[in-house]
Amino acid sequence: MAERARPPRLFLPGPTEARPEVLEAQNRRLIGHRSDEIHDLLDSIQPRLRRLFQTDHRVYVSTSSATGLFEAAVRNGVAERALCCVNGAFSHRWADVVAANGKAHDRLEVEWGAPITPELVVEALERRDDYDAVTVVHNETSTAVTSPVGEIADAVRERAPDALILVDTVSSLGGIDVPVGGWGLDVCLTGGQKCLALPPGLAFAAVSDRALERAREIPDRGWYFDWLVFERYLERSETPTTPAITLLYALDRQLDRILEEEGLEARFARHEAMARHVQGWALERFGILAREGYRSNSVTAVENTRGIDVGAMNAFLTERDMVVSNGYGKIADVTFRIGHMGDHTVEEMETLTATIDDFLERA
Numbered sequence: 084m085a086e087r088a089r090p091p092r093l094f095l096p097g098p099t100e101a102r103p104e105v106l107e108a109q110n111r112r113l114i115g116h117r118s119d120e121i122h123d124l125l126d127s128i129q130p131r132l133r134r135l136f137q138t139d140h141r142v143y144v145s146t147s148s149a150t151g152l153f154e155a156a157v158r159n160g161v162a163e164r165a166l167c168c169v170n171g172a173f174s175h176r177w178a179d180v181v182a183a184n185g186k187a188h189d190r191l192e193v194e195w196g197a198p199i200t201p202e203l204v205v206e207a208l209e210r211r212d213d214y215d216a217v218t219v220v221h222n223e224t225s226t227a228v229t230s231p232v233g234e235i236a237d238a239v240r241e242r243a244p245d246a247l248i249l250v251d252t253v254s255s256l257g258g259i260d261v262p263v264g265g266w267g268l269d270v271c272l273t274g275g276q277k278c279l280a281l282p283p284g285l286a287f288a289a290v291s292d293r294a295l296e297r298a299r300e301i302p303d304r305g306w307y308f309d310w311l312v313f314e315r316y317l318e319r320s321e322t323p324t325t326p327a328i329t330l331l332y333a334l335d336r337q338l339d340r341i342l343e344e345e346g347l348e349a350r351f352a353r354h355e356a357m358a359r360h361v362q363g364w365a366l367e368r369f370g371i372l373a374r375e376g377y378r379s380n381s382v383t384a385v386e387n388t389r390g391i392d393v394g395a396m397n398a399f400l401t402e403r404d405m406v407v408s409n410g411y412g413k414i415a416d417v418t419f420r421i422g423h424m425g426d427h428t429v430e431e432m433e434t435l436t437a438t439i440d441d442f443l444e445r446a
């Protein structure tokens with residue numbers, strides 16, 4: 084096979100750049116998935132995942148992408164009907180997953196660029212009172228909007244105390260503060276390849292006791308994503324099926340980097356500082372799709388007000404070892420997205436934006 088050029092550093096909203104030491108951690112001898120070694124590894128990972136999710140509840144590790152856990156949350160949490168909050172492509176996908184699993188749902192839909200607010204959720208819950216669950220995406224990666232999930236969870240608890248609160252934090256957990264216990268979320272799911280800066284292939288779900296109890300009442304949960312199966316295996320420090328063992332090695336290393344070497348607070352502050360830089364830069368040259376007050380700390384969807392050729396910009400960036408993302412879904416042609424998540428630094432973001440400035444001058 085012809086040798087390929089080295090791929091550029093990823094300033095995408097996932098997958099993002101994984102640090103060499105995290106990638107290298109994978110290069111160890113394999114262990115059996117029912118061995119004492121895996122018990123030790125999973126036992127050491129579990130309490131650190133709970134710290135990362137800021138919860139006392141269990142955190143399941145799934146060898147799948149995050150969308151698999153959309154399916155899990157629905158099959159284990161929705162008996163009949165869900166309220167799906169939709170403000171972009173991924174929240175739209177979650178509603179589609181509800182429908183694809185044969186469950187009824189209503190969409191609370193707002194325009195792309197807008198957040199889901201507690202007031203809107205209350206209105207929707209006043210229209211109907213028979214929802215088993217509410218789905219909401221904390222950080223809508225397609226529009227780079229962060230919705231106030233803590234307040235939304237309070238509103239759901241007050242208006243529909245029996246409804247489970249199912250939250251996607253795929254592009255926020257580990258970069259933006261998500262106090263799962265403090266917010267009282269029933270299911271908080273995420274993927275490894277975004278703010279956690281892991282190679283893709285693992286997904287995680289913090290699941291409350293209440294959500295686990297609910298699953299017991301719901302038939303036809305399937306098997307691969309059944310919370311009760313996950314729970315049974317967690318109790319014996321295993322996963323239901325053969326996990327991606329090398330990714331667990333990477334996770335083991337990265338949890339230490341996140342929790343011990345950097346610290347969660349510092350990580351959140353770094354994400355905020357990267358966002359401040361990128362958004363200040365974007366506002367001077369372009370526009371930003373997300374409404375003020377709801378702009379994400381992990382990704383920015385830049386409105387392409389100058390009509391630049393994003394493909395040409397990426398070719399220019401790639402020659403300089405960087406790449407950003409085009410827009411997503413129905414706004415693909417009018418936005419481009421800069422990922423400032425994971426292990427990137429403010430200095431790297433400054434270099435990136437200075438290089439885009441070079442491109443703009445030449446163009």
Ligand code: PLP
Pocket residue numbers: 096097148149150151173220222223224225251252253254274
């Ligand atoms: N939810 C959000 C907010 C996302 O950004 C993504 C992927 O970009 C997903 C869900 C789907 O994740 P995966 O590709 O890991 O299934």
